[in-house]
Amino acid sequence: MKPSEKIEELIKSVRVETRQQTDRLISDKAKEIFIETRKASDRYRPKLSIWRIIMRSPITKLAAAAVMLFIVISGVIILDKLATPAWAIEQTVKALGKIRTLVICGEDNWGSEIIPFKFQIRFSEDDNGKFDMRFESEKQIIVVRGTKAWTYLHDENTVKIYEDVTSSSGMMRDLRIWYKIAELNPWITGKMLAALKLFADDWQETYEKDEQTGQERVFVNCSFKPLSSSFWFVCETESKLIVEGKYWRNTERQGPPVCHAKSFTYNEELSDKVFDFQVPEGAKVINRNEEQEADILFARGEKLFEEKDFTEAIKVYREAYEKYPNLNVAETSLMMIGICHRKLGEREKAIITFEKTIREYGDMKGWIESTYFYLGCAYMDQGQKDKALEAFQNCIIMGEGIRDSDKFPLKDARENIERLKKKK
Amino acid sequence: MLEEKALLQKLARGEADALDCIYNKYKDDLLTIAVSRLCDVHLAEDCLQDVFVGFAEEAGKFQIQHNLKGYLISSILNRARNQLKKEGKTSSNAIEACDDIQTSDNPVSNLVENETKREVFNVLAKLPDEQHEVIVMHLYGEMKFREIAKQLKLSINTVQSRYRYGLEKLKTFFTIKEEEK
Numbered sequence: 087m088k089p090s091e092k093i094e095e096l097i098k099s100v101r102v103e104t105r106q107q108t109d110r111l112i113s114d115k116a117k118e119i120f121i122e123t124r125k126a127s128d129r130y131r132p133k134l135s136i137w138r139i140i141m142r143s144p145i146t147k148l149a150a151a152a153v154m155l156f157i158v159i160s161g162v163i164i165l166d167k168l169a170t171p172a173w174a175i176e177q178t179v180k181a182l183g184k185i186r187t188l189v190i191c192g193e194d195n196w197g198s199e200i201i202p203f204k205f206q207i208r209f210s211e212d213d214n215g216k217f218d219m220r221f222e223s224e225k226q227i228i229v230v231r232g233t234k235a236w237t238y239l240h241d242e243n244t245v246k247i248y249e250d251v252t253s254s255s256g257m258m259r260d261l262r263i264w265y266k267i268a269e270l271n272p273w274i275t276g277k278m279l280a281a282l283k284l285f286a287d288d289w290q291e292t293y294e295k296d297e298q299t300g301q302e303r304v305f306v307n308c309s310f311k312p313l314s315s316s317f318w319f320v321c322e323t324e325s326k327l328i329v330e331g332k333y334w335r336n337t338e339r340q341g342p343p344v345c346h347a348k349s350f351t352y353n354e355e356l357s358d359k360v361f362d363f364q365v366p367e368g369a370k371v372i373n374r375n376e377e378q379e380a381d382i383l384f385a386r387g388e389k390l391f392e393e394k395d396f397t398e399a400i401k402v403y404r405e406a407y408e409k410y411p412n413l414n415v416a417e418t419s420l421m422m423i424g425i426c427h428r429k430l431g432e433r434e435k436a437i438i439t440f441e442k443t444i445r446e447y448g449d450m451k452g453w454i455e456s457t458y459f460y461l462g463c464a465y466m467d468q469g470q471k472d473k474a475l476e477a478f479q480n481c482i483i484m485g486e487g488i489r490d491s492d493k494f495p496l497k498d499a500r501e502n503i504e505r506l507k508k509k510k
Numbered sequence: 511m512l513e514e515k516a517l518l519q520k521l522a523r524g525e526a527d528a529l530d531c532i533y534n535k536y537k538d539d540l541l542t543i544a545v546s547r548l549c550d551v552h553l554a555e556d557c558l559q560d561v562f563v564g565f566a567e568e569a570g571k572f573q574i575q576h577n578l579k580g581y582l583i584s585s586i587l588n589r590a591r592n593q594l595k596k597e598g599k600t601s602s603n604a605i606e607a608c609d610d611i612q613t614s615d616n617p618v619s620n621l622v623e624n625e626t627k628r629e630v631f632n633v634l635a636k637l638p639d640e641q642h643e644v645i646v647m648h649l650y651g652e653m654k655f656r657e658i659a660k661q662l663k664l665s666i667n668t669v670q671s672r673y674r675y676g677l678e679k680l681k682t683f684f685t686i687k688e689e690e691k
Contacts, residue, residue, distance in 0.1 A: 093680050097649050100630040102542045102551060104558070112559045113533055116566035117526045123570025124524050392656065463667070494665040 186211070187356045192347040194223060200342065201225055208356045218361040229363040236363040244370045246377075293323070303329070309337040318343075327352060370412055380410040384419060396426040417447035421457045428464055436464045455485035459495035462502060471506050478503045514578045521569045529566055536579065537562075540586045543646045546634040547590040553597075557589040580661035583651045587643050633683040641676030644669055 104112075190205040203223035210217060219230040227238040235248040290307040302323045309316035316339045320330040329350050332343040365371060383406045390399035403419040403426070410416050424439035440461035448454055462477035478499040485496045517535075520528035537558065544554035561582065634642060643662070647653045655673070659666045 093677060093684065094649060096626075097630055097634065097645070097680075100542075100627045101538060101650075102545045102554070102627075104537045104541050104555070108555050108558075109533070109537065112537075112562050113530055115559065116529050116533065116562050119563050120521075120526050120529055120566040120570045123567050124526075459665075493663055494668065498665050498668055 185209070185352050187352070187354055189349075189351040189354055189356070190347045191349045191351075192345065194225075195342050195344050206356055206360055208361070218356075220361055227363075229361060231361050231363070238363075238366065238369065242370075243366070243368060244372060245365050246372045249373075249375070307339070309339070372413060376410065377413055377415075380406055380413050380415040383409070384415045387419065387422060391422065391426065394429075396429045400426045417443060417457075418453050420446070421453050421460065424457070424464070425460060428460070428467070433464055433467050437461065437468070440464060455481045455489060456495045458484060459499050462499065466502070466506070471509065475503060475506050478506075518578060529569070532565075532578070533562060536582055539650050540582060543583060543650050544586050544590045546631050546646055546650070547587065547642060548593060549631055549635050553593055554590070557586055557593055560589055561585045577657065577661060579651055580647075580653060580657060583647055583653070584643075584661060587639075587646070591639060633680055636683055637676055637679055641672050641679065644672040645676045645680075648673060 187206070187208045189207075192203060192205075194201045194203050201223045203221065205219075205221045207217055207219045217230070218232070219228070221228040225240055227236070229236045233249075237246045237248075238244070292305045294303055294305060295301065296303050304321050304323055306317070306319045306321065308318075316334045316337050318332040318339060319328055321328050327350065331345075331347045332339075333345045334340065334343045383402065387399050387402035387406060390396075390402060400423050403422045407416045407419040407423070420439060420443040424436045424443065427433075427436035427439055440457050443457045444454060444461070447457075458477050458481035462474045462481060465471075465474035465477055481495055481499040482503075485491075485499075489496050491497065517528045517532050521532075540561065541551075541554055541558050544557045545551055548554050548557070564585065565582065634645070637645065644658055647658045647661070648655065653661070655666050655669045658664075659669045662669065
């Protein structure tokens with residue numbers, strides 16, 4: 087029998103090389119495809135500079151507010167396909183350009199929960215691109231006042247403050263995602279007009295009169311397969327404005343929509359009070375700058391961990407934990423300290439640290455189920471089967487509904503439980 | 511890693527030549543990995559072409575954000591598995607096909623030059639998918655266990671145990687082969 091190292095060496099030594107003609111064929115084909123696709127998508131690829139210009143217009147300023155407004159923008163774009171004498175995209179764009187305030191009420195789909203939301207936005211009268219915005223639901227509140235922003239998550243009872251949402255470092259997550267989407271696909275800019283004509287070929291339109299107002303409305307259905315998304319919009323042909331919209335993350339408009347914007351109210355008077363943010367009582371307040379510093383420190387620890395310098399990594403993780411005890415990074419750092427101790431063979435210290443993590447951060451939806459998993463492993467190292475079993479079971483309980491049951495750590499915890507039970 | 515980043519940035523700028531560099535950097539590893547699953551160089555070359563052309567298409571549309579090496583290796587392994595399914599073979603009966611390779615006009619014997627190569631690929635292809643992927647990622651892709659864990663969304667412990675079990679199996683297979691001789 088060959089020892090493992092020899093087998094590894096043997097496998098590594100056996101290689102197949104490509105033939106020159108294959109190389110040429112693949113290389114040429116790949117370059118040809120790359121250039122073709124690049125050319126095609128360049129036509130629709132919004133450049134960041136273009137995007138920034140677009141961001142100044144009232145229509146796309148909506149996009150910065152929240153991802154759910156995707157439907158508004160997409161709706162405007164989709165409507166172009168309907169360009170009929172009664173309606174042209176330019177008219178809708180022009181109509182939206184005159185808006186000073188907008189209130190959207192609707193429902194967001196959070197997993198299986200349907201959560202009502204209210205979105206309010208007020209554009210600066212100077213037309214300088216600034217706006218105030220408030221998005222509120224049972225789950226979260228987002229307020230933007232000029233360049234400053236606040237986000238509040240009810241479940242975590244945490245407020246995050248962004249001093250300057252326009253700077254890249256201070257940019258809100260949704261806004262960053264939005265920029266990323268703009269960079270990666272042409273859906274949300276005017277470039278979509280051309281793209282849609284090419285790709286969204288299952289659109290449907292129907293004109294109907296509203297029974298109550300007698301006004302003519304157009305109902306639009308459309309889907310876009312590459313994004314697995316579909317849309318439904320209602321637009322008034324007279325005012326050219328969108329009055330209702332739905333967005334699904336499937337192409338068949340199956341099931342409840344991810345977002346249903348039920349009503350759009352344009353140019354309603356919105357007072358300053360609407361855009362005031364009061365920190366809820368007892369909420370944890372996090373300044374984003376502090377969070378970034380913590381992330382940098384944690385990354386240093388990660389690098390040392392990667393380099394297997396566990397002793398130094400412990401020092402850095404400990405610094406992150408002690409300096410930023412209220413941030414999520416503290417919980418992760420503490421767990422990583424435990425993992426480092428385990429790597430160094432310091433089993434007792436590992437157990438103490440994992441238990442401390444659970445004690446101090448047990449109520450956080452971060453890495454707690456993973457910490458339970460590693461605690462179970464540490465107990466297993468020591469041969470304490472009952473305690474290990476308990477930790478793995480806790481891992482499963484804590485991770486249920488939050489983590490994928492077929493992946494780490496739940497899957498591994500289940501396997502370890504079975505293994506331990508067999509040994510008993 | 512830095513080189514990989516720079517190549518991806520070049521691609522993002524639309525420089526098609528970066529594709530050549532990426533192809534040359536990974537082609538032999540990817541082909542070897544595909545052969546280790548399929549035991550057929552021609553089929554493995556088809557997979558390599560599919561993967562690379564697919565990658566070029568994706569790179570033309572989007573800015574690639576993945577860990578490039580991990581992404582390419584995972585792609586070629588998926589292609590190879592699909593190819594086996596398409597051919598109605600499992601990894602183990604692919605071996606039979608490989609065992610049958612005797613004649614010089616067979617693609618494998620053209621390229622897999624000597625007996626050792628054939629033996630190693632035969633044995634590797636006998637491994638279950640999950641052990642095979644970890645072993646080839648580590649040995650041919652030179653990926654660290656941590657990187658593999660991240661790529662496959664598994665814990666490091668799982669990756670290490672799959673690797674260990676895989677090596678144990680290989681040892682057994684080699685022993686049987688030696689005894690047969």
